[in-house]
Amino acid sequence: QVQLVESGGGLVQAGGSLRLSCGASGGTFSSTGMGWFRQAAGKEREFVATISRSGGATDYADSVKGRFTISRDNAANTIYLQMNSLKPEDTAVYYCAANPLGFASTLIGRYNFWGRGTQVTVSS
Numbered sequence: 001q002v003q004l005v006e007s008g009g010g011l012v013q014a015g016g017s018l019r020l021s022c023g024a025s026g027g028t029f030s031s032t033g034m035g036w037f038r039q040a041a042g043k044e045r046e047f048v049a050t051i052s053r054s055g056g057a058t059d060y061a062d063s064v065k066g067r068f069t070i071s072r073d074n075a076a077n078t079i080y081l082q083m084n085s086l087k088p089e090d091t092a093v094y095y096c097a098a099n100p101l102g103f104a105s106t107l108i109g110r111y112n113f114w115g116r117g118t119q120v121t122v123s124s
Contacts, residue, residue, distance in 0.1 A: 002027035002098045002113040009094060009118030012086055016122070020081040022096030022115060029077040033099035035111055036070060036081045038092035038120075045095070049081060050104040057104045064090075086122045093117040 008020040020036070035050040049060045049070040058070055067086075072079040079096060097111035105111075 004096050004098060004113060004115035006096050006115045006118040009120045011121045014086060014088055014122055014124050016086050017084045018120060020094055020118060022079045024077045030074040031102050033101060033103050033105060034072060034079045035097045036094060037097060038094045040092040047106045050106060052104040053102040059104055059106055088122045088124045091120060091122050093119050
């Protein structure tokens, strides 16, 4: 059983930056593909970014390409999401998730374990 805890959310002005972290425990982190998803009020949860177990493969939603960067530190059992040039439409609860199969995936159904989320609010 993998436990995930997100941190780093908050309130930021448009154009600003935030760095989210997600710490993992209870599993073999270095064998696990990871992803970030987000859910805005009244909307469905959507894919943001994903990274393979080695960190060698990443993928991003079109809406965040060039602004967000996903990374991982397997020694620290942690993934990160660096978010730059934030926009009001990035406002959402951000969740990290684990894919035990190890590869990077944009598909929400691939992820078996989820954190509780961290709120990101971008003011205009």
